Amino acid sequence: MVTATFRFYEELNDFLAPVRRKREFTVPCARAATTKHMIEALGVPHTEVELILVNGESVDFNRQLEDGDRVAVYPRFVAMDVTPLLRLREKPLRELRFVADAHLGGLAHMLRMLGFDTLYDNHFQDDAIVAIAEQDGRIVLTRDRELLKRRPVTHGCYVHALKSEAQLREIVERLDLARSARPFTLCLHCNTLLHPVDKASVLDRLPPRVQVLYEHFSTCDACGRVYWEGSHWRNMRRLLDELVCPTNKQAEPNEPRHGHPAS
Structure with missing residues (x-):
């Protein structure tokens, strides 16, 4: 019988049974079981894991467990760079999609x-x-x-x-x-880039009140929706400011903007 001792850290404990959280525990492992197999058998998806140490050594998901192994499993690190230790993925993603x-x-x-x-x-x-x-x-x-x-x-x-x-x-x-973040640059419906457009070119697609009150518009080439800085835009702006204001400037006048879309 092969047994291994596990310890999961930080938010990874949320996936475990309560009796196993924030403590070491020893479990039996199938013969030739890998770290990935056992981590997920215990309830933790492999995509949540950033670093695995077996007996103090960084390993990948394919490392077969041996009797008596001690396994420490960590989530993504924010305050410290663990790049030199990582063995889990071939390369990071170049862009966030x-x-x-x-x-x-x-x-x-x-x-x-x-x-x-x-x-x-x-x-x-x-x-x-x-x-x-x-x-x-x-x-x-x-x-x-x-x-x-x-x-x-x-x-x-x-x-x-x-x-x-x-x-x-x-x-x-x-x-x-x-x-x-680049707020209000994508169509909320199509997920494609918006671009600024002259008011005159979309005037016939705007409600009468919008024609009077607003001057700046953007549009989506894929679906034809037109956006402006209406009340919906302002509500979204307040929410996003809470998230991005510390590190992002306000939209410049020529940036695409969202508001109520016109079909």
Whole structure:
């Protein structure tokens, strides 16, 4: 019988049974079991793990466990650079792009508000999400632990919060997105870039009141929606300012802006 002693750190404990949280525990392992197999058998998706130490040595997910091994499992580090120790993934993602599962439409919408390329369709099946993530190098966002355990998914985040605004705060803080945000540059419907447009060119597509009150507009070439700085834009602006103001300037006058879209 092969046994190994595990210790999980910080938020990884949320995935464990209560009696195993924030303490060492010893469990039996299948013969030839790998670190990935045992970590996920204990309930922690591999995409949540940044560093594994076995007997003090950094290892990858394929390391076979031996009798008496001591395994320390860490989540993503924020305050310290552990890059020299990492053995888990071949390379980091060069850009932050997401694919959200069918239950995270609100979060996907808000990430687009921040300017992050986020694919979402409420008809997405798990197999499609895995294929998209693997092909495009996207980070999977989900509340389904089993989805994050799929081997082709190399980057993913389990979303703990239940409400959209809390989910956005969680992801922004966890992935340190504030410095990369470009608010109001993507169409909330199509996930494509917006560009400024002259008022005269969209005048016939605007409600009468908007024609009088607003001067600055942007549009999406894919769906034709027109955006302006209406009350909806101001409400979104207040939310985003709480998240990105410490590290991002306000939008310049010539940046694309959102508001109520005109179909």
